[in-house]
Amino acid sequence: xxxxxxxxxVEDALDILVGKWKPIILLHLLKNGxxxxxxxxxxxxxxxxxxxxxxxxxxxxEDVVERVVYPQVPPKVExxxxxxxxxxxxxxxxxHEWGTKHVLHKQQKIKQQPSS
Amino acid sequence: xxxxxxxxxVEDALDILVGKWKPIILLHLLKNGxxxxxxxxxxxxxxxxxxxxxxxxxxxxEDVVERVVYPQVPPKVExxxxxxxxxxxxxxxxxHEWGTKHVLHKQQKIKQQPSS
DNA sequence: CCGTATCCATGCCGATACTG
DNA sequence: CAGTATCGGCATGGATACGG
Numbered sequence: 179x180x181x182x183x184x185x186x187x188v189e190d191a192l193d194i195l196v197g198k199w200k201p202i203i204l205l206h207l208l209k210n211g212x213x214x215x216x217x218x219x220x221x222x223x224x225x226x227x228x229x230x231x232x233x234x235x236x237x238x239x240e241d242v243v244e245r246v247v248y249p250q251v252p253p254k255v256e257x258x259x260x261x262x263x264x265x266x267x268x269x270x271x272x273x274h275e276w277g278t279k280h281v282l283h284k285q286q287k288i289k290q291q292p293s294s
Numbered sequence: 295x296x297x298x299x300x301x302x303x304v305e306d307a308l309d310i311l312v313g314k315w316k317p318i319i320l321l322h323l324l325k326n327g328x329x330x331x332x333x334x335x336x337x338x339x340x341x342x343x344x345x346x347x348x349x350x351x352x353x354x355x356e357d358v359v360e361r362v363v364y365p366q367v368p369p370k371v372e373x374x375x376x377x378x379x380x381x382x383x384x385x386x387x388x389x390h391e392w393g394t395k396h397v398l399h400k401q402q403k404i405k406q407q408p409s410s
Numbered sequence: 411c412c413g414t415a416t417c418c419a420t421g422c423c424g425a426t427a428c429t430g
Numbered sequence: 431c432a433g434t435a436t437c438g439g440c441a442t443g444g445a446t447a448c449g450g
Binding site: 214215216219227228230231247251252253254255 | 411412413414415
């Protein structure tokens, strides 16, 4: 470990990952491979079309996701993780492991703070 | 790998880490141990008092940082990482490694997009 | 089916001034 | 020294309606 804060390159990855639905979108694409817009929308419950479009565009801009449009009626658009995007998986994995390991901590806290 | 998106626990860690100055603050506390408010302010160039206070309070709220006040004049307040907070280090390390490994990718992009 | 456009609420963050 | 108070800009994200 022992990361020099001055040379810290932590922000770059964070910038890509931050966004309300971005992690889940990426995990879906990582696990299930290529997905259509409507498939993603179904699998990410609660997300609106606007946000899904926006996040996908941003991830595309970062070269993390690839977008392929099939010029046909009705339209068909497929999204997939790029090789570059796959390099983010260790980070997601680290966060996921941390999250599963520390669910208890969170539950303890809720006990301490009795609801109104 | 192969994280089930449905059981995804990625957001918890992310919520703690997200904030303009939080990663650098944590990195400093991890590397240099206990630090006074003014020390942190010096070592995090550009941060305002307000943001430093705010972020530290939020990290404290998450049990990631501990705050110790010495009741004396002039005031002295020391901050340090908790054991729980240290568990975040692998995540920071993963992001840092990713960042250093992919600086080049970013530079390539800038070349492709000639400035105005 | 895969988007845009618009409106709007909230929150993050900076700048600045003030305090025990 | 270590904060708090106030103001204001800007980005994020939700709701909804519309379009090719």
